[in-house]
Amino acid sequence: MAQEASSSTSSKTISLKTGDGEIFEIEASAAKQMKTVQRLIDDLGDDITIPLHNVFSKELPKIIEYYKKDITGEITKDFEAEFVKDLNDDEVKVLFLAANYLDANKLFEFLSQNIADRLESKSVEYVRKYFGVENDFTPEEESKLREERAWSFRGIKEDE
Amino acid sequence: MEELDQDRLSSLAKIILHCILSKLPEKDATRTSVLSKAWLDTWYTFPILSFSTSKFMGMSPLQPMEDSEKMRKMLGFCDYVKKTILRFRDQSLTIKEFKLHVNSELGHISKEDVDIWIKLACECGVEVIDYSQYIPVGRCRYHVLPICAIEAKSITKLVLKGYIKIDPTFINHSFMFTSLRVLSLQQVLLGDQHAIDQLISFCPLIESITLRCCFVIGSGDGTMEKLKSLSISGIQKLESVDVVGINDVSIDAPSLETLCYSPNYFAAPFKIDFDRCKNLKELCMLYVTTSTFLTEQFPKFPFLEILKLSYCKMSERINISSVRLKVLELSNCSNLKEVNIDAPNLLSFGYIGHGASEPTISFLRNSSQLEVNIGIHVDYVYLCNLRKFMQNIKPNNVLTSLALSISNMSNVDAFDPVASHVSFTPTSIKHLTISHFPENKYLFSSVVKILLASCCPETISLRVINSGGKEFIEFFYEMLMRRKEGECFCSFHDTKCWWHDLKDVKVTMKMDENVDFKTFLESLDLAPYESISFRLDF
Numbered sequence: 208m209a210q211e212a213s214s215s216t217s218s219k220t221i222s223l224k225t226g227d228g229e230i231f232e233i234e235a236s237a238a239k240q241m242k243t244v245q246r247l248i249d250d251l252g253d254d255i256t257i258p259l260h261n262v263f264s265k266e267l268p269k270i271i272e273y274y275k276k277d278i279t280g281e282i283t284k285d286f287e288a289e290f291v292k293d294l295n296d297d298e299v300k301v302l303f304l305a306a307n308y309l310d311a312n313k314l315f316e317f318l319s320q321n322i323a324d325r326l327e328s329k330s331v332e333y334v335r336k337y338f339g340v341e342n343d344f345t346p347e348e349e350s351k352l353r354e355e356r357a358w359s360f361r362g363i364k365e366d367e
Numbered sequence: 368m369e370e371l372d373q374d375r376l377s378s379l380a381k382i383i384l385h386c387i388l389s390k391l392p393e394k395d396a397t398r399t400s401v402l403s404k405a406w407l408d409t410w411y412t413f414p415i416l417s418f419s420t421s422k423f424m425g426m427s428p429l430q431p432m433e434d435s436e437k438m439r440k441m442l443g444f445c446d447y448v449k450k451t452i453l454r455f456r457d458q459s460l461t462i463k464e465f466k467l468h469v470n471s472e473l474g475h476i477s478k479e480d481v482d483i484w485i486k487l488a489c490e491c492g493v494e495v496i497d498y499s500q501y502i503p504v505g506r507c508r509y510h511v512l513p514i515c516a517i518e519a520k521s522i523t524k525l526v527l528k529g530y531i532k533i534d535p536t537f538i539n540h541s542f543m544f545t546s547l548r549v550l551s552l553q554q555v556l557l558g559d560q561h562a563i564d565q566l567i568s569f570c571p572l573i574e575s576i577t578l579r580c581c582f583v584i585g586s587g588d589g590t591m592e593k594l595k596s597l598s599i600s601g602i603q604k605l606e607s608v609d610v611v612g613i614n615d616v617s618i619d620a621p622s623l624e625t626l627c628y629s630p631n632y633f634a635a636p637f638k639i640d641f642d643r644c645k646n647l648k649e650l651c652m653l654y655v656t657t658s659t660f661l662t663e664q665f666p667k668f669p670f671l672e673i674l675k676l677s678y679c680k681m682s683e684r685i686n687i688s689s690v691r692l693k694v695l696e697l698s699n700c701s702n703l704k705e706v707n708i709d710a711p712n713l714l715s716f717g718y719i720g721h722g723a724s725e726p727t728i729s730f731l732r733n734s735s736q737l738e739v740n741i742g743i744h745v746d747y748v749y750l751c752n753l754r755k756f757m758q759n760i761k762p763n764n765v766l767t768s769l770a771l772s773i774s775n776m777s778n779v780d781a782f783d784p785v786a787s788h789v790s791f792t793p794t795s796i797k798h799l800t801i802s803h804f805p806e807n808k809y810l811f812s813s814v815v816k817i818l819l820a821s822c823c824p825e826t827i828s829l830r831v832i833n834s835g836g837k838e839f840i841e842f843f844y845e846m847l848m849r850r851k852e853g854e855c856f857c858s859f860h861d862t863k864c865w866w867h868d869l870k871d872v873k874v875t876m877k878m879d880e881n882v883d884f885k886t887f888l889e890s891l892d893l894a895p896y897e898s899i900s901f902r903l904d905f
Contacts, residue, residue, distance in 0.1 A: 307383055316386070323390035331401050340403045352401050358422040359397040 221248065222256040229264040230256060237274040242310035261308045266301050273314050282313075291321050296337060299325070330363050381409050388413050411454070414463035416488075418448050420470045441474035449480070452487045462491040470501045482513045489515040489522075499528035499553075509556050517544060524549035532556040533566070535584075544570045551577035557594065559583055564598050574604050579611040593631065611653075619643045629653035633678060642667055649673040656680040661687060676700055698742075705729075713737055716765075722749045727759040738767040747775045747805055750814065754821040757794050768798040769822055773814060775805035792823075799824035800898070803832055804839050811842045819846075819866065826875070830898040837888050840899055844884050847872045847901065871904040 219235040223244065235253065238244045247257045259267070273290065276282050291299065299321060306315040326334055335342060342349070353360065388396040388409075400410035423444045424437070432440070448467075455462050465488040469476055485496065496516050502508075509532040516525060517533070523546055527533075535558020547570045557563050560583050567573065578597065585592040597610060600619035607625035610616055614630050616639045623644040630637035633654040641647070647668045652660075658681060665671070671689065675696040683702055687695065688709040695708065698719035708716070709731040715738050718728065722745025730737065739760065745753065750773060760766055799822060804814060829840045850866050874884070876891075876899065891899075 304379075307379070319383075319387045320390045323387050323395075326387075327392060327395055329395075331398055334399065335402050338402070340406065342402070343404050344401075349401060352407070356397050356400065357425050359394040361394070 219253065221253055223262075223267065224256045224258050225262055225264045225267050226260045227263050229267075231264075231267055231271060233271050233274065234278060236278045237271070240274050240277060240311055240313065241270075242312075244309060259309070262305045266298075266305050269302060270305060270309070270311065270314065274311070277313060287317060291318075296325060328363055381412055384409050385413055389415060393417055412458075412460055414455075414461050415466075416451060416455075416462055416464065417466040418444070418451075419466075419468040420444055420473050420476070421468070423447070424473055437474045441476065445476060445480050448484055452484055452491070455491050456487050460491065462488050462493045464495040464497070465493045466495075466497040468497075468499050468501075472501065472503050478510050481510065485513050485516055489513075489519040492521045493519070494521050495524040495526075496522065497524075497526040498531065499526070500530050502530045517547070520546055522546055524551075526551040527555050528553040530554065530556070533558070533562070535559065535562050545572055547573055549573070549575045551575075552581055553577070553579040554581065556582045556584070556591065559586060560595060563594065564596075567599055567602065571602065572604055573602055575607045575609075576605070577609040578613065579609070581612070614638065616640070621645060623647055625649040627651040627653075628655070630655065634680070644668075646670055649675075651675040651677070652679055653677045654679070658682050661685050665689075707731060708733075715740070718742070719744075721745065722752060722756075725752065725756040725759075727761075729761045730765060733762070733765055737765045739765045740768045740770070741766070742770040742772075744772045744774070746777060747773060747810060747814070748777050750817050753817060754793070757821050760794075763794050766794050766796050766822075768800070769796055769824070770798075770800040770802065771818075772803040773801065773805055774803060775807060775810065793819070793821055795823045795825075797825050798828065799826070800828040800830070802830045802898075804829075804836070808838060808842070811839055812846075815843055815846050824903065826900055826902050828898045828900045837891075841885055841888055844872070844874075844888075844901065847903070848884075868905045869903060873902045873904070875900040875902055 220232045221235055221238045221244070223231050223233060223238075225231070238248060244257060244259070251257065262270075269290075273282075276286060294302070299318060303315070303318040303322060306318055326337065329337075334340075344352070384406075388399060391399075396413065396415075397410075400407045420441070424432075424440045452462070452465075454460075465485070467481070467484065469481075481498075485498070488496065498512075498516075500510065509530050511532045511534050512527065514534065516522065522544075525547065526549075528551075533552075533555060550567075550570065550573060552563075557566070562583060563578065563581070567576065576599070578594070581594045582591045583594050584590075594613055596615040596617075597613045598617045599605065599608070600617075602620055603622060605620040605623050607627075608618060608620075608623060609625075609627040611627075611629045612631050614635060614637045616628065616637075618626070618639075618641045621643060623641070624646060626641060626644065626647060626649070628639055629652065634656050635654070637655065642664070645668065648670055650668070650671060650673070652675070655676070656679070661681065665674075665687070670691055672691055673694040674687075674692060675694075675698075677696075677698045677700070679700045680702060681700060683704040684707075685703065685705070686707045686709070690710070690712060692710040692713055694715045694717075695710065695713060696717040696719075697703070697706070698717070699721065703726040704724075706726050706728045708729065711732040712734055713730075714734070714736055716730075717740045719742040722743045725743075741757075741760075743753070743756075753771075757763075757766070757769070799818070801818075805811075827843075829836075829843060831837060831840070847869070850869050874887075888899075
């Protein structure tokens with residue numbers, strides 16, 4: 208069996224290749240937290256570079272950063288707040304989709320809470336823009352729906 | 368790439384979007400149904416169902432509804448609930464949570480209908496049932512809960528409130544309710560005095576129990592009486608217990624971390640034994656009269672980190688000593704004269720009192736991170752005690768915030784001359800909040816003087832309570848600005864008044880540079896309970 212040329216002898220690292228061809232290393236224990244990666248390792252073996260077609264070099268480092276902290280048990284509320292502090296809405300969405308693709312449950316739950324926090328008290332138009340949704344209701348359909356749910360339309364923040 | 372992302376997010380499996388919806392508040396989650404047809408579809412399959420008569424009927428006090436319209440809307444509500452649950456059943460969709468809040472004042476809902484809904488929800492694998500009824504006093508017909516709500520293998524959390532009866536006969540069944548983790552019963556009618564003990568013993572994996580003001584059917588003539596006793600033991604995973612209105616409580620649960628207890632009424636005789644809950648971390652007690660708790664019971668819980676005592680009557684002099692304690696709250700505990708706290712790891716101390724007579728508070732050892740937050744509801748006639756009270760908190764540098772509500776119940780008309788020796792430095796604090804102040808403007812001057820002699824805040828927040836409230840805010844601001852311009856309100860010119868160092872007063876809301884404060888204030892359209900804040904720079 209070919210030996211991995213890794214600097215640390217105590218923990219194994221796995222090579223991941225992004226959709227745009229870049230290679231990143233993560234600890235085997237971190238890879239275990241991403242079920243998709245683990246399944247690929249089980250199928251292909253841990254010596255081969257694991258291809259991740261739907262994850263790209265822009266977001267993978269951030270994901271690796273999260274799980275590096277996770278395996279040492281250091282994820283705190285402060286760390287999570289810092290983690291998302293400077294991310295804009297699109298970056299959070301991309302990470303969220305990646306976490307979903309990688310089946311990385313902890314990150315997925317954390318990011319879905321963050322998306323929910325970002326959408327709280329926002330108007331329907333704002334949320335439409337956020338998800339890139341086109342309104343395919345007729346004006347009559349929409350006003351009927353709004354009337355039925357009138358109570359839920361109180362207390363919305365002004366769009367900036 | 369961007370467009371691809373947008374499409375991907377929206378067309379994500381409904382399960383994934385449901386995950387986001389479940390983390391949104393109810394209003395926001397409901398609004399997503401208006402985004403687009405696909406999102407309406409997602410909403411239709413969202414497994415957390417919440418039905419509320421008051422929300423559905425959209426009643427507003429300004430537009431009272433005719434009885435006939437109320438009835439029509441109520442029928443519409445029942446129709447909507449039934450259709451929704453049937454849709455889930457027919458499409459084999461799971462219902463995770465079923466919440467039903469019924470306000471009987473708005474109209475009549477047949478108990479048979481509610482039974483059908485609960486049974487259907489159980490068929491759909493419901494995990495959480497939250498059913499509450501509001502019935503106006505006088506109408507005492509209890510609704511018997513369908514048995515499936517407790518027996519269903521999927522139920523993990525059951526929350527019941529108001530005039531619901533749990534039929535005692537099923538409790539004699541010989542199988543366990545192993546899925547139930549959370550049980551919360553408020554104003555619920557149980558079988559007999561032992562029914563609740565039995566029910567709990569049938570839930571071996573239960574983690575959280577809340578019992579508030581529950582009733583039982585008395586053994587004598589079958590009339591209702593209060594639940595008098597509770598005895599819990601042998602529950603291995605019990606983490607939290609919240610009991611209100613039971614006078615004889617015994618809990619043997621070494622796993623217990625949180626306990627909240629309040630007897631029937633203030634000064635009611637009570638007996639609570641939780642000595643064997645050695646791992647207790649958080650304890651809250653309300654309306655308890657005891658002279659022995661702090662000396663005899665409190666030391667038995669070495670892991671206690673949070674202690675909250677509200678409306679409790681204890682000795683005049685109390686000593687609290689603990690290395691583990693992190694949070695301590697004493698609110699509205701009458702007849703306290705002296706409080707001595709030896710808790711070197713305490714991070715937060717909260718005190719709420721009423722200003723007529725306040726105790727001295729001393730921290731024998733304290734960490735540098737200790738924050739002390741004081742809240743006082745005080746009548747104008749006692750306001751002059753404020754300064755002395757603040758000075759009697761030692762060491763003074765732990766004081767962080769002061770929240771005041773100043774009433775004028777004695778209807779004092781005229782301004783009372785106040786001894787305003789500023790012979791010692793007022794305490795430095797971070798925030799001063801005033802949520803209520805007397806409307807009589809002849810009192811403004813003495814109120815402000817006492818406040819500014821009692822503390823030196825970094826920020827001041829004044830809440831606007833009514834249209835008259837703006838006058839007080841304006842007066843306060845003017846007084847601070849006069850001080851900034853050099854005119855001080857202190858009476859002793861030879862003693863250096865610390866207010867002489869005031870350099871600037873900034874309003875923390877967006878204010879036009881050219882507009883004067885009075886105009887700005889008048890034009891401000893504030894919702895009730897919103898406040899205006901000033902930041903002081905020295």
